[in-house]
Amino acid sequence: EIVLTQSPATLSLSPGERAALSCRASQSVSSYLAWYQQKPGQAPRLLISDASNRATGIPARFSGSGSGTDFTLTISSLEPEDFAVYYCQQRSISWTFGQGTKVEIK
Amino acid sequence: QITLKESGPTLVKPTQTLTLTCTFSGFSLSTSGVGVGWIRQPPGKALEWLALIYWNDDKRYSPSLKSRLTITKDTSKNQVVLTVTSLDPVDTATYYCAHRGRGGWFDPWGQGTLVTVSS
Numbered sequence: 001e002i003v004l005t006q007s008p009a010t011l012s013l014s015p016g017e018r019a020a021l022s023c024r025a026s027q028s029v030s031s032y033l034a035w036y037q038q039k040p041g042q043a044p045r046l047l048i049s050d051a052s053n054r055a056t057g058i059p060a061r062f063s064g065s066g067s068g069t070d071f072t073l074t075i076s077s078l079e080p081e082d083f084a085v086y087y088c089q090q091r092s093i094s095w096t097f098g099q100g101t102k103v104e105i106k
Numbered sequence: 107q108i109t110l111k112e113s114g115p116t117l118v119k120p121t122q123t124l125t126l127t128c129t130f131s132g133f134s135l136s137t138s139g140v141g142v143g144w145i146r147q148p149p150g151k152a153l154e155w156l157a158l159i160y161w162n163d164d165k166r167y168s169p170s171l172k173s174r175l176t177i178t179k180d181t182s183k184n185q186v187v188l189t190v191t192s193l194d195p196v197d198t199a200t201y202y203c204a205h206r207g208r209g210g211w212f213d214p215w216g217q218g219t220l221v222t223v224s225s
Contacts, residue, residue: 001169034211036153043202044153046213055213087153091210094166095143095155 002026004088004098012106019075021101023088028068032092035064035073038100039084047086048073078103108132110142110203110216117222124190124221128203135161135181141206142186144177146199147218154199158206159186193223 003026013019023033031051036044046055048064051071061076075082083105088098114126128142135142143158157177158166167175176189186203200220204212 032210036212043215043218044212045215046211049209049211049213089153089155089212094169095158097145097153097155099152 002029002090002093002096004090004096006086006088006098006101008101009099010102010104012104013078014106015078015080017078019073019078019082019103021073021086021103023066023071023073023098025069025071025090025092029090029092031067032090033064033066033071034089034091035062036087036089037082037084038087044087075103108205108214110205110214112201112203112216112219114201114219114221116220117224118193119225120194120223122193124188124193124197124223126188126190126201126203126219126221128186128188128216130184130186130203130205130216133205135159135179135184135186137161139208142179143204143206143212144186144188145202145204145212145215146197147202148196148199156190156201157188160206195223197221198223 005024007022033051035048038044052064063074065072085100085102087100110130141160144156159177174191179186200218202218204215
């Protein structure tokens with residue numbers, strides 16, 4: 001099973017700041033990696049697919065990068081609605097999720 | 107517009123079998139490349155992929171839960187059913203179904219249904 005390790009577990013930032021979330025895979029997943037956003041009481045929402053492609057309707061402040069085993073989700077300037085939990089997911093071999101990174105207001 | 111909604115019992119007893127139904131609209135499960143997956147999330151914890159069924163009836167299961175899971179589809183009713191046997195309190199979670207598009211990712215998701223396993 002491919003294990004995805006996300007860091008940090010919690011990121012404390014202020015609105016307007018830049019956020020960088022990391023996802024590391026236990027073996028190469030090529031570009032078969034996605035990022036989801038989950039707000040309290042809501043289902044996850046797809047943000048980024050295939051490592052760097054923004055999903056429909058996702059603002060340009062969200063960007064994804066990386067390939068192989070190391071990936072990053074960047075939020076260029078945090079808006080109040082961006083404070084949430086973010087999960088990475090791979091589909092190279094089966095499907096697995098990371099344990100999540102919570103972006104909280106500092 | 108694609109929508110999905112999960113339905114099933116909210117409380118089940120240990121050792122019993124859970125049957126969940128995902129009813130969807132806005133797409134057909136007979137379209138090439140399309141699938142429906144199930145994912146669960148224990149309270150306060152991370153997401154865990156469970157199972158996926160494709161348009162051609164190909165089925166995939168989480169290796170750690172494979173012996174306890176069965177996924178089926180009824181294309182005419184736009185439904186996908188997941189059964190989980192031998193329930194334990196650790197199976198308490200919100201269970202989501204999600205559309206798997208031709209791109210390969212889960213988008214969108216249903217609202218989820220909370221299932222509590224307790225005697």
